[in-house]
Amino acid sequence: MLNHLASQPGASALVGDDDATPELLKAKLFDARLEAKTLRGRVAALENRLSASTVALTEEEHPVPSGGASLHVDFSNTVMALKLILERINAEFEVVQVDFEKEEIRDLAAPVGRQVIVSGQRARAFLQAYRTLLEQERKLGRKA
Numbered sequence: 001m002l003n004h005l006a007s008q009p010g011a012s013a014l015v016g017d018d019d020a021t022p023e024l025l026k027a028k029l030f031d032a033r034l035e036a037k038t039l040r041g042r043v044a045a046l047e048n049r050l051s052a053s054t055v056a057l058t059e060e061e062h063p064v065p066s067g068g069a070s071l072h073v074d075f076s077n078t079v080m081a082l083k084l085i086l087e088r089i090n091a092e093f094e095v096v097q098v099d100f101e102k103e104e105i106r107d108l109a110a111p112v113g114r115q116v117i118v119s120g121q122r123a124r125a126f127l128q129a130y131r132t133l134l135e136q137e138r139k140l141g142r143k144a
Contacts, residue, residue: 079129100131 013031015024089095096117097106104119105127134140 075129079126079133082126083130083133098130100127103127
């Protein structure tokens with residue numbers, strides 16, 4: 001009777017490995033291999049679709065061959081990200097100070113003489129963009 005039940009469709013999923021006959025174990029192995037093959041096919045199809053959509057998105061994001069427009073957007077996004085980081089760090093009290101006149105960004109928690117994080121030419125482009133952003137947000141009156 002067990003042999004008859006084991007030969008029925010779907011029996012391999014219902015009988016535990018310990019109770020299965022060698023024939024049923026072979027059927028369970030066949031079912032597992034078939035399922036694995038089906039899943040590998042689905043994964044490959046999804047990877048192909050993802051790859052195709054990523055290429056399409058990349059082409060839409062960078063329509064300008066020179067890259068000039070995307071570089072400007074990337075820089076603007078970087079300035080905004082750093083602004084948000086500075087606001088988070090300085091939320092309770094000022095830890096990182098931006099000095100537009102001296103063109104410096106300082107870590108006020110560092111020992112005197114080692115407070116300058118970045119200054120001069122290295123900081124200039126960020127400081128100009130940061131100042132513009134703060135002016136647009138009407139936040140420049142506060143210490144930034």
